[in-house]
Amino acid sequence: xxxxxxxxxxxxxxxxxxxxxxxxxxxxxxxxxxxxxxxxxxxxxxxxxxxxxxxxxxxxxxxxxxxxxxxxxxxxxxxxxxxxxxxxxxxxxxxxxxxxxxxxxxxxxxxxxxxxxxxxxxxxxxxxxxxxxxxxxxxxxxxxxxxxxxxxxxxxxxxxxxxxxxxxxxxxxxxxxxxxxxxxxxxxxxxxxxxxxxxxxxxxxxxxxxxxxxxxxxxxxxxxxxxxxxxxxxxxxxxxxxxxxxxxxxxxxxxxxxxxxxxxxxxxxxxxxxxxxxxxxxxxx
Amino acid sequence: xxxxxxxxxxxxxxxxxxxxxxxxxxxxxxxxxxxxxxxxxxxxxxxxxxxxxxxxxxxxxxxxxxxxxxxxxxxxxxxxxxxxxxxxxxxxxxxxxxxxxxxxxxxxxxxxxxxxxxxxxxxxxxxxxxxxxxxxxxxxxxxxxxxxxxxxxxxxxxxxxxxxxxxxxxxxxxxxxxxxxxxxxxxxxxxxxxxxxxxxxxxxxxxxxxxxxxxxxxxxxxxxxxxxxxxxxxxxxxxxxxx
Numbered sequence: 001x002x003x004x005x006x007x008x009x010x011x012x013x014x015x016x017x018x019x020x021x022x023x024x025x026x027x028x029x030x031x032x033x034x035x036x037x038x039x040x041x042x043x044x045x046x047x048x049x050x051x052x053x054x055x056x057x058x059x060x061x062x063x064x065x066x067x068x069x070x071x072x073x074x075x076x077x078x079x080x081x082x083x084x085x086x087x088x089x090x091x092x093x094x095x096x097x098x099x100x101x102x103x104x105x106x107x108x109x110x111x112x113x114x115x116x117x118x119x120x121x122x123x124x125x126x127x128x129x130x131x132x133x134x135x136x137x138x139x140x141x142x143x144x145x146x147x148x149x150x151x152x153x154x155x156x157x158x159x160x161x162x163x164x165x166x167x168x169x170x171x172x173x174x175x176x177x178x179x180x181x182x183x184x185x186x187x188x189x190x191x192x193x194x195x196x197x198x199x200x201x202x203x204x205x206x207x208x209x210x211x212x213x214x215x216x217x218x219x220x221x222x223x224x225x226x227x228x229x230x231x232x233x234x235x236x237x238x239x240x241x242x243x244x245x246x247x248x249x250x251x252x253x254x255x256x257x258x259x260x261x262x263x264x265x266x267x268x269x270x271x272x273x274x275x276x277x278x279x280x281x282x283x284x285x
Numbered sequence: 286x287x288x289x290x291x292x293x294x295x296x297x298x299x300x301x302x303x304x305x306x307x308x309x310x311x312x313x314x315x316x317x318x319x320x321x322x323x324x325x326x327x328x329x330x331x332x333x334x335x336x337x338x339x340x341x342x343x344x345x346x347x348x349x350x351x352x353x354x355x356x357x358x359x360x361x362x363x364x365x366x367x368x369x370x371x372x373x374x375x376x377x378x379x380x381x382x383x384x385x386x387x388x389x390x391x392x393x394x395x396x397x398x399x400x401x402x403x404x405x406x407x408x409x410x411x412x413x414x415x416x417x418x419x420x421x422x423x424x425x426x427x428x429x430x431x432x433x434x435x436x437x438x439x440x441x442x443x444x445x446x447x448x449x450x451x452x453x454x455x456x457x458x459x460x461x462x463x464x465x466x467x468x469x470x471x472x473x474x475x476x477x478x479x480x481x482x483x484x485x486x487x488x489x490x491x492x493x494x495x496x497x498x499x500x501x502x503x504x505x506x507x508x509x510x511x512x513x514x515x516x517x518x519x520x521x522x523x524x525x526x527x528x
Binding site: 163166167169170173174176177178179180181182183184185235 | 337339358359360363364368369371375376377378379380384385387388389391392393437438441
């Protein structure tokens, strides 16, 4: 029963990681843009959410409705003014540009918000739970998991069946050939990054409800997102979801073995996947 | 005679500091088929890329339908009515045959139901594509991939179609199959620029022919009236002329 509990808690934790990872799956998995500032952007959005919550009393749902549009706008600006200048066959320029952005963001956040940890007053949701048999399940993690599932399904559907999705897959496969077929790659990429960061906006609110955030927390979230995408398989949206579950379960099981082992166990599973199935669990080939 | 649908005027350009084209003048009328021949490195592909807005050129160097369009980005040229079958096909890997086609339909000059070309018409023309419409393009043979590439370009509903070495790497039987559709495309009023290395193929499929050497046009005229000797001289340069 202890292990079943670990797996359930791991899946719920995976829901949070999936929200970090979906934007990464879109940018890194599909567009092959390495965004080192992914975690820092999320922390920035969390801190904006915390500050907003202190200024306007809108409740959690209202806060999501405020932060997600800010995130979408931030993503669009990020792509338009930074990433579109460095995107190309060579991943190095985008890596260096976003690495610089990551450091700049961390210092900017430190300047504005100080190094204090902050969180959102969760008005009970974070502490509510219900029982499934003998196992306690938190309400907030279940909501996070359901949201992650719905976003994954929605994003996968958008990529498969919409004009935007086809354009994005085409541009990711061969940017120049996509332009020859009438696709404007820069516009498609700006929209994709806006979506990716928009999802991060939702994740940011949940992260601040669930635990505390501080300006230096970004890189850890970045690693989880990277690991989820690579475990699942590059370019597969459902792969990122599954990868996040695997990572969450590995951490929860490791935690049960020894309280110090949780995070390490996640990394070990990631390394095992890299060694045994480097293309990822859900990759087509 | 009416104005050509596409023309170039002293088109010069290349890659960065490397100049590959030196004042190329060329024109094509609606419904006409022209062939552009030349050896490797003569500048044929560079010419197509320059026309299509993928290499920087001055605005007045390319005229399309009466307007100066040189340097307009490729995705905007598609809206105006230009399409290209790129060298090496360059299909969208990881996508089905039909999704490859739909990318073009999504961004075409005209909606599919108002244009000359529909998926159904192309599946009539290339029946094998109808059978494989849900197949991933990377699982198709070279000839089938070329058919997808041509279909994708036609679904842009072009007024001028640029074809870059569509016979390259294909078996003679497949080449005949693919070239058999050229008259049907031009009959629809679409002008076609065929870039070819196979001289006899280029001669037989075109109305007029241009030969390029080292970034310059060295010969042009009606395809039926140019002799093989003239082509050999223009193709290899005077000092290398072969009988």
